[in-house]
Amino acid sequence: MSLDTLSPLCVVIPANPAGCVSRTDEPKDGLTGPGEAGNGVHMFDFTGIVSEIAHKEARQGKRSRLTDEKSRKSMKAMILKENGGIENFTLSEMEKPEANAGEVLVKVKAISINPVDAGVRRDRATLLRMLRPKEGEETYILGWDISGVVEEAGSNVREFKKGDEVFGMVNFPGNGKAYAEYVAVPSNQLALKPKNVSHEEAAAATLAALTAWQGLVANAKVKKSDKVLVHAAGGGVGHYAVQIAKSFGSHVIGTGSTAKKDFVLKLGADEFIDYTSEKFEDEVKDADIVFDSIADSEHLLRSIAAAKKGGRVVSIKANFGDEHFKAAKARDVQTFRILVQSNGEDMKQVARLMAEGKLHSHVSARYKFEDLPKAHQQIETGKTVGKIVVVL
């Protein structure tokens, strides 16, 4: 109650209207009782009430300051307590991270979900390999891909300031802790979000787009007029790989199931091979680059067969073994098995292509933060078109 809400009736009262305090009606909360004016009229010790109200307000103010302080320091995060199904996720309140030297604190607007997220959730060995948790860490915040707004820049950060819109893949491989309202990110892993791109599209173009960039550009050195065979061209990584190869002026052939044909051709692919009815190695025998994301050793062997003599094969999933190296050597094919790495310079190249309108994210589904587990169910179908994101 504040002073200006005090009823004037409660200052001098001839009787004792309900709600007003009298001598016989001692206040239970310690408010000073009324005095008597000597004329039968009960007078309140107004000073006492005022001072008590002031105290009460101070107490309430302190409480709400503490509540404000607590909410300033806390955030929501999706926690995984143990490996298993999506029921193991809990949306929890926890302490907000701080931006250490060289880091920025990002208020997250969108998060993207990848097959590796689901692998880490399901399987302990994958979690340990990908998150590299600290000893004693028993609950985990998964995720790496974010787009958001810089809330605070730590010391030594010159490139970004409060209010900048940024996106990136945080600490991969490692502990990105991206399923949260706030994420502390090494500033050298971020790029400014292009103005023509939404946070959802930007969040999508992080791990998947970086994988395509690092595979095709940093490793296989894609160039104009290369013939590039991109497997799974309608999925997360594949749909960026098609566009990145096209941005270099390559001739791109995408593979996918029948339902993906129109989508892949609209991305800019010159040809499409339906893997449900055709054998790609029968159609392509002279690829400069084959980009393989299929978890199948035999498929990778067939990819080597689709590369020309002196060509390059990039695998982001199946491992090359003796048989592959032998086949590759026989045809002078270079092999690259890559694991994507957080890298701000590569992120800037992705941002540049997006700003130039040469790279687009196709976001096929959006989920609320509390529905993030449903996004895991979707990515586990292995049939996702483009990318899926969680919006905060």
Ligand SMILES: NC(=O)c1ccc[n+]([C@@H]2O[C@H](COP(=O)([O-])OP(=O)(O)OC[C@H]3O[C@@H](n4cnc5c(N)ncnc54)[C@H](OP(=O)(O)O)[C@@H]3O)[C@@H](O)[C@H]2O)c1
């Ligand atoms: N090494 C790394 O750094 C790295 C980075 C990112 C991803 N990855 C891995 O790469 C894989 C792909 O990731 P993603 O994010 O693109 O997954 P995604 O979004 O789930 O897409 C997978 C795509 O694969 C297609 N597909 C399945 N079998 C196929 C086949 N035999 N031939 C051609 N296409 C096929 C599916 O399309 P259809 O509906 O046409 O079957 C689907 O669109 C995952 O295993 C992921 O873990 C590795």
